[in-house]
Amino acid sequence: xxxxxxxxxxxxxxxxxxxxxTVVGGLAVLEALAAxxxxxxxxxxxxxxxxxxxxxxxxxRQLTDDKKSLTDFLQIFLAKGGDTGPLIVTYNRQELIDxxxxxxxxxxxxxxxxxxxxxxxxxDLEGITRGGYKLVYQDHPSDTEKMAGGGRxxxxxxxxxxxxxxxxxxxxxxxxxxxxxxDQAKLAPRSExxxxxxxxxxxxxxARCHRRSQDK
Numbered sequence: 001x002x003x004x005x006x007x008x009x010x011x012x013x014x015x016x017x018x019x020x021x022t023v024v025g026g027l028a029v030l031e032a033l034a035a036x037x038x039x040x041x042x043x044x045x046x047x048x049x050x051x052x053x054x055x056x057x058x059x060x061r062q063l064t065d066d067k068k069s070l071t072d073f074l075q076i077f078l079a080k081g082g083d084t085g086p087l088i089v090t091y092n093r094q095e096l097i098d099x100x101x102x103x104x105x106x107x108x109x110x111x112x113x114x115x116x117x118x119x120x121x122x123x124d125l126e127g128i129t130r131g132g133y134k135l136v137y138q139d140h141p142s143d144t145e146k147m148a149g150g151g152r153x154x155x156x157x158x159x160x161x162x163x164x165x166x167x168x169x170x171x172x173x174x175x176x177x178x179x180x181x182x183d184q185a186k187l188a189p190r191s192e193x194x195x196x197x198x199x200x201x202x203x204x205x206x207a208r209c210h211r212r213s214q215d216k
Contacts, residue, residue, distance in 0.1 A: 047123075052115050054127030056100070059111075062130060063104045072103045137161075 057070035076099045081089065093112060100108040115124055125135065156167035156174075164180020165173055165187060173191050176182045 048115075051124045051127055054131070055115070055124050056111070056127075058127045058130040059106070060100075060104055063106060068103055073100055076102055 053070060056073075060068055060070060060073070077091075077096070081087070096112065097108045100106070114120075128135065156169045156171065158166050160166055160175075160177055163182050164177030165182040166175045168174045171192060173182075173187055173189055175189050176187055
């Protein structure tokens, strides 16, 4: 979880889209990904959904003095209708709010509204910090990131968190971070990067979550 939460790209973005929009526009986003991942905000509901419910879990633990957690919510939410075979059962936001309030009283309507309906400048890190971790950067990839690879598209120089672009092994710019230096220099995905433009000597700051108590 510490290395796979996918929070770093979300933090790096300037002016995130509505989380709700990434869900509603999911199919259109899939068709547009070939052009530029970051401008369409990919399918942020996956990573941001993890962060939202991590936030809810740690908040429930805090409000109940660690006597309850998100598991208590799931036991309420998923247990409705008894033990049945596979069914398609719809739900709405008010049901989530009511079920969360059964676990612990809180303004869950505002909690969800602020994280789903509003444009936020960065990803929801409250669950990480409340859980005793913090986001730190390092100058080398984690083992998980090394294994993830990325194929030819990600095999070239990757200076996403400094210059704000990724270059393929063939020298083609595969993506440009919106608002970053490369974007401001008018570089665009699928354009050629000449040899004197390739930032071989720049290090990419990789991010990882560490427990505060371990950071001496």
